Amino acid sequence: MLSTLRVCEKYNISVAPQILIWGKETFRDGVDIQPVEFYKRLKNAKIMPSTSQVIPKTFVDMYQELLKQDYQVLCILISSVLSGTIASAVQAIEMVPEAKDRVAIVDSYATSMALGFQIMETAKLAVNGASLDECKKFAEKAVITPAWSSL
Secondary structure, eight states, X not given: OOOHHHHHHHHTOOOOOOEEEETTEEEEBTTTBOHHHHHHHHHHOSSOOEEEOOOHHHHHHHHHHHHHTXXXXXXXXXXXXXXXXXXXXXXXXXXXXXXXXXXXXEEOSXXXXXXXXXXXXXXXXXXXXXXXXHHHHHHHHTSOOOGGGGO
């Protein structure tokens, strides 16, 4: 089984880490705290952690770096129902003029491995030469229709 890091390397996937707030401490998930440490801390925690969305500056930095390397960027992000991360990603596009035609955003309406599988399958298309538009359309089709959409 491939680790998350190896999958990201294999498919050239960049990750915008969610913010983990644990009491007075703040961590970037997967950067400042790894899963093993998280679960060790959780086992004995008196205060439960919470999360916060990725800030626009994180996306600005990522967009600028990737665009400088002449990439187009497809952001497949955690469900907008669960997080404000998509709002941050959209704000960042507005702050990076060259991103407007070279960055696209997809609301996965998912989290965890449902999001991971959606990203991996779309990344496979990109690695095999699919355009940004083709990848975006594929990712949008892969979205599981939220149950509340039919209410």
